[in-house]
Amino acid sequence: MSPRRIAVVGASAAGLAAAEALRRFGWTGTLTLVGDEPHPPYDRPPLSKQLLQGAWQPDKLHLRAADQLDALGLDLRLGTRATGLDTATRTLTLDGGERLACDGVIVATGVAARTLPEAAGLDGVHTLRTLEDALALKERLSGTGGHRLVVVGNGVLGCEAAAVARELGHEVTLVGREALPMARTVGTEIGELLAAEHRERGVQLRIAAVDGFEADGDGPARQVTAVRLADGTRLPADTVLVAIGSEPAVGWLHGDPALDTTDGLRCDAYCAAAPGVYAAGDVARWQHPVHGRDLRVEHRMNATEQGMAAARNLLAELEEALEGDEALAPAAGRERRPFTPVPYFWSDQYGLKLQAYGVLAGADRSEATVVDPDSRKAVALYGRDGLATGVLAIGLPPRLVRGLRALIATPAPWEEAREGLRNALA
Numbered sequence: 001m002s003p004r005r006i007a008v009v010g011a012s013a014a015g016l017a018a019a020e021a022l023r024r025f026g027w028t029g030t031l032t033l034v035g036d037e038p039h040p041p042y043d044r045p046p047l048s049k050q051l052l053q054g055a056w057q058p059d060k061l062h063l064r065a066a067d068q069l070d071a072l073g074l075d076l077r078l079g080t081r082a083t084g085l086d087t088a089t090r091t092l093t094l095d096g097g098e099r100l101a102c103d104g105v106i107v108a109t110g111v112a113a114r115t116l117p118e119a120a121g122l123d124g125v126h127t128l129r130t131l132e133d134a135l136a137l138k139e140r141l142s143g144t145g146g147h148r149l150v151v152v153g154n155g156v157l158g159c160e161a162a163a164v165a166r167e168l169g170h171e172v173t174l175v176g177r178e179a180l181p182m183a184r185t186v187g188t189e190i191g192e193l194l195a196a197e198h199r200e201r202g203v204q205l206r207i208a209a210v211d212g213f214e215a216d217g218d219g220p221a222r223q224v225t226a227v228r229l230a231d232g233t234r235l236p237a238d239t240v241l242v243a244i245g246s247e248p249a250v251g252w253l254h255g256d257p258a259l260d261t262t263d264g265l266r267c268d269a270y271c272a273a274a275p276g277v278y279a280a281g282d283v284a285r286w287q288h289p290v291h292g293r294d295l296r297v298e299h300r301m302n303a304t305e306q307g308m309a310a311a312r313n314l315l316a317e318l319e320e321a322l323e324g325d326e327a328l329a330p331a332a333g334r335e336r337r338p339f340t341p342v343p344y345f346w347s348d349q350y351g352l353k354l355q356a357y358g359v360l361a362g363a364d365r366s367e368a369t370v371v372d373p374d375s376r377k378a379v380a381l382y383g384r385d386g387l388a389t390g391v392l393a394i395g396l397p398p399r400l401v402r403g404l405r406a407l408i409a410t411p412a413p414w415e416e417a418r419e420g421l422r423n424a425l426a
């Protein structure tokens with residue numbers, strides 16, 4: 001009989017959290033962790049912050065030290081891509097053609113950066129998702145090749161990179177389709193506050209679609225020289241960062257008819273996509289029982305929390321089938337529970353720290369209170385269908401911010417949450 005095996009696909013924040021939780025919840029069988037990047041698990045948020053600034057070196061990004069990874073007793077396959085999954089037999093295929101029979105699989109393949117087809121083959125046009133991406137952009141920004149950066153995309157990643165580049169002394173233009181920085185996530189009032197901060201720091205803000213690029217040279221050495229906007233404007237550029245969002249990494253799952261891969265891997269409230277197959281992190285779209293709708297959350301904390309939940313629920317599912325099998329040791333707390341987090345994210349731009357709890361996406365109303373316009377201190381409430389679902393704070397004391405979580409932990413009537421927010425600020 002082949003050894004009992006669980007495979008976790010994706011060796012980053014969610015995959016690592018899942019692997020650790022599988023061990024903690026009693027999995028003693030083979031634990032295969034497959035990751036297509038060559039690196040052991042590392043943290044992505046510092047890529048657009050401390051690493052790009054030059055404050056941190058890559059070794060500070062490791063999520064675990066080598067001995068901590070060793071202690072997990074992993075069958076670790078780095079630099080290896082999963083190319084297919086047959087959910088009926090729980091067989092995972094790897095890029096070398098190897099087929100692994102599994103008792104369970106956790107999909108934690110995250111997302112990949114979207115890019116513009118016109119950027120293909122142009123030197124000086126970057127995306128920012130991986131360590132290599134960040135190092136290449138950092139090298140470019142610290143080189144002697146010119147100081148004009150155009151950031152295409154004014155969502156959170158574009159805003160963070162624009163802030164760092166500006167602090168490094170570059171001329172920065174932030175181009176986006178959103179009327180204000182991050183407006184799709186944070187709404188108009190907070191967007192205006194961010195726009196004011198970026199402008200004051202010297203960033204040029206443009207609302208426009210990108211039509212294409214101009215470049216010098218031939219073949220692979222074609223160097224970008226400008227970004228062309230749909231309104232005919234030409235923005236001279238030495239470097240371009242394309243930060244226009246991401247695509248869930250589900251292409252390798254398309255062959256299995258049991259899986260729904262529309263906007264991520266669709267799961268039930270327990271993070272299960274099919275029997276014995278679970279998903280976690282940026283790639284997972286799951287049914288949040290409290291919010292009553294499917295969510296897919298690209299936040300660092302969610303990756304860890306969902307990795308742990310998927311691992312626990314998978315083992316709870318396997319318990320009956322593996323009763324008495326030594327691959328599954330007794331462990332406390334191994335019951336199946338719906339995954340009901342209060343999502344949390346943060347973003348750092350210049351000295352500003354944005355922190356948000358709950359669900360801001362899909363809000364049909366928002367209301368911001370600017371506590372201090374000069375230092376951009378502010379708080380905002382977000383809601384949908386008469387309920388408050390999310391809250392965001394900029395520059396407020398950590399204790400106060402933590403307290404705001406309770407207002408929306410369970411979606412509350414809008415007026416009640418509004419009153420609670422007023423009291424918290426009083």
Ligand SMILES: Cc1cc2nc3c(=O)[nH]c(=O)nc-3n(C[C@H](O)[C@H](O)[C@H](O)COP(=O)(O)OP(=O)(O)OC[C@H]3O[C@@H](n4cnc5c(N)ncnc54)[C@H](O)[C@@H]3O)c2cc1C
Binds near residue numbers: 010047080082303
């Ligand atoms: C630059 C940057 C800054 C960020 N800043 C913040 C922030 O300030 N706050 C915040 O809350 N969040 C932030 N995030 C988001 C946060 O980093 C993600 O939510 C988190 O990394 C998600 O972890 P994950 O494990 O689900 O996915 P990922 O980190 O994307 O990892 C998925 C892994 O799976 C691998 N993979 C994909 N397909 C395959 C395959 N077929 N076979 C094998 N391996 C595969 C990928 O290469 C990758 O290594 C930031 C992200 C980026 C890129």
